[in-house]
Amino acid sequence: MADNGSNPLKPDLGYIAEVKDLGAEIKLFSVKLLNGGSEQFNYYHPGQFAFLSAFGIGEAPFGIASTNERSDLLDFAIQRLGSVTTGLHEMGEGDIIGMRGPLGNCFPMDRFQGKNLIVLGGGIGGAPLRPVIHTVIDHRQDYGHFSILWAARHPSLLVFTDEYDDWGSAPDTELHLTVDQPDTKWDHNIGLITDLLERVAPSPENAITITCGPPIMIHFVNKMLVEKFGFKPEQNYVTLEARMHCGIGKCGRCNLGEKLVCVDGPVFNMEEVGQMLESYL
């Protein structure tokens, strides 16, 4: 983050341009910054996050779910879980919101070029992966074979369902869906994402995986990739979630040993994660 003499803890103001229901207690907020907002938001990258303020309640970090190639709005997929997300869920189109960022590192998309990519998203963990998916689909020729493994506990918790046709019909792209608690209309896979992974059986040859989901899912997905399919840890990228209050390396909340999720991450490869003194689990 550039030090332009401004106060990095002071949010920019924006308004909610659009709200869409994504699933049970999950909404997609599209935010437009007021007065052009911070110029830094013109140059954000897949994997970065921002703090959203529900003024009067507080602020919390969320992965940015859009790309600035596709949209001049910033998208956030938000599940109602705590006080800030509840406050955000009560807001509607036109309401004023605070935003700080973009923060953290990003997926090294340029280094993924020419590679076969396997993206694994679990529940709301799919949100920060959407910019990766959009980037790959919008520059399809720059990447190798593309597999999307998309999971949730229940069909109502699957995010971005209205985009699955686009994703699945992109050239050389396969989309696999699974839930472990199907409803009567469900006609895709049933089981955990690791069951799906076992069936898809990706080759580690010239491949990169990118996973986001609950810590326990990240753990078992990466264990299977390494032990069963022969991936090296450095081929496997993850984005980690942590409680944080500043996003700029000051508040101390998000440390994993001597690493800070906010400034050293949130994107890590599993080689780096393995070298950390403390577990993310």
Added chain:
Amino acid sequence: MISSSSGLNELYSVSQENLADWLDRIQSSAKLIAHQEVGGILLYQPVSDSRQIAWTEARPTLSSKDAFFPPTEQLFTIQREGNNLTIVESEPVGKQVLFGIRPCDAQGIKALDALYLETDPADNYYQRRREATTIIGMACREMAPSCFCTSVGGAPDDSRFMDLMLYRGDDHYFLAVITDKGASLLSSFPLKSDLLEAESAAEQIKSYIPSRLPIEIPNQEDWPASFASPYWDEMSERCISCRICAYVCPTCRCFDVRDQLYPSENGTQVFERIRCWDSCTGTAYRRIAGGHNPRPEKGQRLRNRFFCKYYYYPAQYGPVACTGCGRCIDACPVGVDITEALSYVAQRGSLSDLDRSGA
């Protein structure tokens, strides 16, 4: 009379009466923070009259960090009228003078500087307080049983992080000018004093300063080997996660951010975004929305506190985040003692890998 052209490390003799008079003059144009007894407890407190000052070299119960990093601090105010929202930055801070700061507390400020000033981006709130503050140190003439500053690079007469330094003699104080900031305070507020013959004055000061043999401090590279040890669970069994250790610590600096709402007036809603001290030994410190807590056990949390001070913080920002003030040892209601952990890690670190695997 000392002028701003004074060379460094010249020593002056000052009477307590003249110091008091000087502080009263300073107090009329800056916030003066000095030792004060409050309900029988010695604290650094704002004073409006030098007669409130407790002239003692005892260690105050709380550190001086709140002069730069208050327990609760307003980041900004938000005014909302309908959908019109204005963020109002908090008021600029005025000049402040800290009087009688202990060397361990000044070393704590130095450690906080590494994070809040020297690591990009600087923290605006800390920075403006730091720049507006002049630090007048006072050497310790006694060490509390829990003090171990001499083991972590400090000393009872350490003047490195002060702007001016005082040493109490038998019937007067010795004064040394350490920085330009200190010299400038003296030029704005002249202090009646006499220049001393430096060498003999320094000898005299030395005779008042207590010494203590250092305890064993692990090397930084010794820490990782102890991380997975069952020791942390055992030593933390009695911890009640009360967080007083962080509250009294001169370097603990984690914070929480929240909004505070005030009753609305004439249709205008006003609230403040505040930050407040927090501590990694608290139960919910790392718990995220949805309930996952990567550090659910007391042993993991207390281990994080000690590793942060001696391994993570130095790796991230440079200085060790412990100044040996011993306050956490005295404040802990159940007798958790950081020096026991230091000794454990040091001894374990000195074992060879072979010995360790059999231990």
